[in-house]
Every structure is written in C-alpha cells, then in structure tokens.
Amino acid sequence: MKFFVLLIIAYLLGSIPSGVWVGKLFFKKDLRQFGSGNTGTTNTFRVLGKKAGITVLLMDILKGTLATSLPLLFSLDVNPLVFGVAAVLGHTFPVFANFKGGKAVATSAGMILAYNPAFFVYSALIFIITLYITSMVSLTSMISAVLITLSTIILPFAIPGILPQFDWLLTLIAIALTIFIFIRHKENIQRIKDGTESRVPFGLGSKK
Template structure:
C-alpha cells in the first residue's frame, strides 16, 4: 500500500503544470492556446520567452528527479526508475490538465539525473550537441532519445566510468520512452519533412532573423 501511495505521488508530481501556471500567473497567458499548444518546456520558451522557459525547464527536470528519488528517500523496495515513469506519465497525461500535457523530454532527463548524475550529464551533452547541429528541439529530442537508449547497452561495455553496470530495466524503459517521445512528436516529424519545423535562434541551422 505504501508503494502504491508513493507511486501516485510520483504521478501527481509529474502532473504539476509549471508552464501553464507560470504563464497564467506572471504573463496572463495560457500557453495551451499558443504555439504548439503543449504545456512543456519547448512551448514555454516559444510563447513566454527565455526566462520563463528556463524556469519551466528546471521545474520539469526537478519533477522527474524528485519522483525517481522517492523510493530512495523512503526506503521502498522498488526500482526508482518506475517512479520516474510515473512522473513522465503525469507530465504527459496530467490529471490537473485534462490529461493533455507535454512531451516528456525534460521530465525523462530528470529521471536520469536521479538514477545516475554522470549519465545525465552525458545524455544532456548529446542533446546540446545535436541541438547545435540541427537547431531543432524536436529533432534533437528524438535523436537524443535513440542514442541514449543505445548507450544504455553500449556504455557498460566500452565506457563503464559513465554507466558501470548493465541495467536491462533502464534499457527497456528507455526504449519505451523513446518510442513514446517519437510518437508524441509525430506532428513535428511532418513539419521536419515539409521544411517548416520551428528552429531555435542559434546553431548551424538557426532560424533566420
């Protein structure tokens, strides 16, 4: 029963819609009515600007980190990754937002931060490099998820200092999350193919001013 209660808490943590609340409280805007309509970090940057985007990025990562840390903090006999998944589901299907949320990239990163800080730094570095190369958050997110999933298999073999042990649950969950992230970006994939996907104002393929 204790495990179930904390699993629900992890889901509720993920359901906290910081982008929506910050937009309504400080900008008198509902980000669900602008841009892509999503409630996550990327649309917050797009609609509310850099300051709000950075705050929401931090909070979305924090949700995943806190949720994944629950079984460690309260000595629960469950792999912490499952609680990270609960937060990801909460972020994507939030009970506080009629089950319409973000795309789970930042919250997934928060799960990795709690699981292995060094692997989180490795994963974040991959995303930053890809973002510089593509100037597209959506494409960078999908490619990063694929590379990170492969890395859960390869790093224990070739670079164990980053990921010392093979954790097949991590690989399985990373695979599922990657498929889920790609599915959530299906509209972005169409725009990438059409050449109309939004670009950030930096990197090798930045948007023209």
C-alpha cells in the same frame, strides 16, 4: 501499501503543469491556447520567453528527479526508475491539466539525473551537441532519445565509469520513451519533412 502511495505521489508530482501555471500566474496566458498548444519547455520559450522557458525546464526536470528519488527518501527497496516513469506519465497526461501535457523529454531527463548523475551529464551533452548541429528542438529530442537508448546498452561494457552496469529496466524504459517521443512529435516530423519546423536562433542549422 507504501509502494502504491509513493507511486501515486510520483504521478502527482509529474502532473504539476509547470508551463500552464507559470503562464497563467505571471503572464495571464494559457499555453494550451498559443503556439503548438503544448505545455512543455519548447512552447514556453516560444510563447512566454527565455526566463519562463528556463523556469519551466527546471521545474519539469525537478519533477522527474524528486519522483525518482522517492524510494531513497522513504527507504523503499525498488528500482527508482519505476517512480520516474510514473512522473513521466503524469507530465504527459497530467490530472491537473485535463490530461494534456508535455512531450516527456524534460521530466525523463530529471528521472535520469536522480538515477545516475554521470549518465545525465552524458545524455545532456548528447542533447546539446545535437541541438547545435540541427538547431531544432524536436529533431534533437528524437535523435537524442535514440542515441541515449543505444548508450544504455553500450556504455556498461564500453565506458562503465558512466554507466557501471547494464540495467534491463533502464533500456526497456528508454526504448518505450523513444517510441513515445516519436509519437508525440509526429506533427513536428511532418514539419521537418516540409521544411517548416521552427529552429532555435543558434547552431549550424540556424544558418540554413
């Protein structure tokens, strides 16, 4: 019974529409009506600015971290990633925002932070370096998802100090999230092909 209650709580934590709430509360804007219409970090930066974007990023990461930490907080012997996935599903299909949410990246990062802080830092470095090279958040998200998924297989054997042991559930979730992230970015993929995808104002790709 405790398992199912906490699973629902994890989903509800993920369902908190950070971008929508920050936009409406402080800017009197509904993110779903501006930019890409997405409620995640990237569209928040684009529509509401840097401070709002950072706030939403931290809130979305925190959702994943709190949800993944629930088994530890309530002494439940189960892989915490299960609750992290529930939060990611809540983030992408939030009950509090008509099931229209973000693209799973930030909340997935929060899940990794709670699961293994060292692997989170490693994954964040992959994201930052890739973003510097591409200057495109969408392309960076997809490339990083692939590299991080491969890392869940390679690191336990190559650098166990970062990921001590192979966790088949972590790899399975990483594969599923990678596929999901690619699906959620299908419009971005088309814009990348067309050369019209938005770029951040820094990095090597910003000079093109």
